[in-house]
Amino acid sequence: MRRVACWLLPMLMLLGACQRAPDVPPAADVAAAKPPAAAPTRVANSILDGADALPLLAAVTADAPDPGAVVRTYAVHLLRREFDKADANWMIAPPPGRADDAALRGLREVRDLKINTDAPVPRDRQQPTHLIEVPVRIRVTTPSTTLRYKGWYRLVPNPQRSAWLIQSANLQPVLD
Known part of the structure; x- marks a missing residue:
């Protein structure tokens, strides 16, 4: 028991010391950091936690x-x-x-399709990011069964930077 306490106590202290303190900007910086009222409201996630980080979806136009x-x-x-x-x-x-989502391409007699998408995640370190991943959960109801899939679609900006295009996909069946 004493051996366990000898290494457990320092480990717990080390874990407690490694906790990141929240970044709290000074009050003057908060007022300066607010976007102007005319700025488009886009996803506010950023790639890096730096002050010069760009919004996650800044690689395409605001109306994309x-x-x-x-x-x-x-x-x-x-x-x-x-x-x-x-x-x-x-x-x-x-x-x-040959599509990575061939399961969806092959569906027939679909009665109901529900696609839930989560917030995009950056998959590169560029500023702004040029590769995002959209996690998806899909439920398909046919006359004979209900199928569920989970996976993602990776998107890149089109050459004009006016829209996102699918680069790749990965869908896997979910067993109940």
Whole structure:
């Protein structure tokens, strides 16, 4: 018991000392850091915690569709079997039968589709980020079963920087 206490106590003290204190800016800096009223409201997440960090979605214009909306629009085109329009959401359209989300492309007789997207996550260290990942949870109801998938879509800005395009995807079935 004494041996455990000899190494446990220093470890607990070390863990307590490693806790990060919250960054609290001085009151004068808070007033200066507020954006002007005319600035567009975009996702406020940033890549780095520095003062010069850019908003997560700054790689595209402020009026670009939300990354989650890009993924949802893409899925709607797949369900309608509008593969030309669906492929237009990709940076480089996947060859037939080779898409990372082939499970969605192969769905037929869908009664209900629900796609939940989470906040985008940066996947590179560029300022602004040029690769974001949108986590997704998908539920598909067909006449015979309900299928669930979990995964992500990675998006990059289009060449004009006016919208996000899908670069890759990863969907895995979720077992109940």
